[in-house]
Amino acid sequence: MKHPSFDPFLPLSKEVQEHLRHCSSCQAMWQMHQLLRAAPPVPPPADFLERFEKRLIREKRAPQAPRLWPLLLLGLVLLLIVAAGNAVAPRPIWVRVIPGFMMLLMDWGRYLLASLHTAFILLEFLARHIPPLFGLSLLSGGLLVFGMWCLSVRYAVQFAWSHMR
Amino acid sequence: MSMDEQTLLACARQKDDQAFLRLVELYQRPVYNLCYRMLGDAQEAEDAAQETFLRAYHHLDRYDSRRSFASWLLSIAAHHCIDILRRRRSLSFLEASVEDDELSLPPDPFQPDPQLVAERNEQHRLLQRLLLRLSPLDRAIIILRYWHELPEAEIARNLNLTVTVVKVRLHRARRHLARLWSQEYTLPLTGNAHEASLL
Numbered sequence: 376m377k378h379p380s381f382d383p384f385l386p387l388s389k390e391v392q393e394h395l396r397h398c399s400s401c402q403a404m405w406q407m408h409q410l411l412r413a414a415p416p417v418p419p420p421a422d423f424l425e426r427f428e429k430r431l432i433r434e435k436r437a438p439q440a441p442r443l444w445p446l447l448l449l450g451l452v453l454l455l456i457v458a459a460g461n462a463v464a465p466r467p468i469w470v471r472v473i474p475g476f477m478m479l480l481m482d483w484g485r486y487l488l489a490s491l492h493t494a495f496i497l498l499e500f501l502a503r504h505i506p507p508l509f510g511l512s513l514l515s516g517g518l519l520v521f522g523m524w525c526l527s528v529r530y531a532v533q534f535a536w537s538h539m540r
Numbered sequence: 541m542s543m544d545e546q547t548l549l550a551c552a553r554q555k556d557d558q559a560f561l562r563l564v565e566l567y568q569r570p571v572y573n574l575c576y577r578m579l580g581d582a583q584e585a586e587d588a589a590q591e592t593f594l595r596a597y598h599h600l601d602r603y604d605s606r607r608s609f610a611s612w613l614l615s616i617a618a619h620h621c622i623d624i625l626r627r628r629r630s631l632s633f634l635e636a637s638v639e640d641d642e643l644s645l646p647p648d649p650f651q652p653d654p655q656l657v658a659e660r661n662e663q664h665r666l667l668q669r670l671l672l673r674l675s676p677l678d679r680a681i682i683i684l685r686y687w688h689e690l691p692e693a694e695i696a697r698n699l700n701l702t703v704t705v706v707k708v709r710l711h712r713a714r715r716h717l718a719r720l721w722s723q724e725y726t727l728p729l730t731g732n733a734h735e736a737s738l739l
Binding site: 383400403404406407408410411412414415416417418419420423424426427428430431434 | 557560561564565568569570572573576577582585586589590593594597663664667682686687714715717718719721722
């Protein structure tokens with residue numbers, strides 16, 4: 376049977392009305408349209424406004440969520456510097472902290488240079504022993520894992536933050 | 541939009557909380573209804589409706605006053621509910637799915653026959669259950685078209701779709717609902733008296 380197309384929100388033509396009398400599937404659809412039109416809206420709870428007002432006040436008082444990305448990146452960079460410095464330097468970093476803050480800063484500078492030096496040696500080693508394509512896939516794999524780790528930390532903190540409020 | 545609402549909006553934009561609360565009072569019903577019809581759970585619907593108003597509060601400066609305020613709010617609510625449903629679907633392997641709770645409809649003052657009232661409530665409860673089986677986007681389209689009477693062009697704009705897609709999805713969703721009803725329920729599908737007489 377050929378079903379005429381019709382918009383149920385517009386007045387039905389004689390042809391469509393005639394079709395609806397004989398076609399059970401179009402009739403069911405038409406009746407579903409009527410049922411949907413007759414369904415009343417569900418009212419909100421009586422204290423909705425009151426509760427929203429409280430939430431708005433709470434929201435305005437609560438401190439803003441900290442920006443995670445800069446902190447995360449800074450922490451990671453520091454961690455890398457310390458780890459690389461400790462690996463390269465003859466003594467662990469905490470032994471060098473004692474002489475004073477200035478010495479510490481100088482040491483950190485040296486560690487940074489040492490870390491860069493280590494990174495260059497490592498890159499040179501990789502360039503010699505690992506084929507470029509494999510190296511690239513290793514690098515992109517590492518970046519992907521790092522990105523996923525960052526995302527998981529971000530969502531975990533967001534989740535914890537939303538449940539703390 | 542009435543002058544009163546325009547004044548309220550202007551005040552709310554100046555961070556007048558009382559004006560914004562008055563707007564919440566005016567629009568709580570449509571926003572809550574959309575959230576309830578989308579999510580099928582009273583508690584979740586209340587949270588989603590409150591979140592909708594909070595987002596509107598924070599982004600009131602982005603509201604384009606040439607648009608209807610109600611439509612803008614409904615658009616925020618629909619997107620938020622679609623996000624919740626997608627997250628719920630992606631987490632469904634972790635937790636049990638949320639069942640629709642009992643639908644409590646307001647009493648109909650024009651319907652004195654308790655049996656007819658009970659039958660009507662049962663029909664609407666079953667309808668709500670079927671609605672939850674549509675995809676989030678189809679559900680949003682059906683709700684915006686039927687309960688909020690938005691024209692198809694407005695729905696398309698709110699949900700970032702084309703008018704043709706809205707029309708096709710609306711037709712398909714209606715047909716799907718009718719088919720599910722006939723497969724699963726013995727309760728007849730009846731319209732109002734005028735439409736029943738038409739058939």
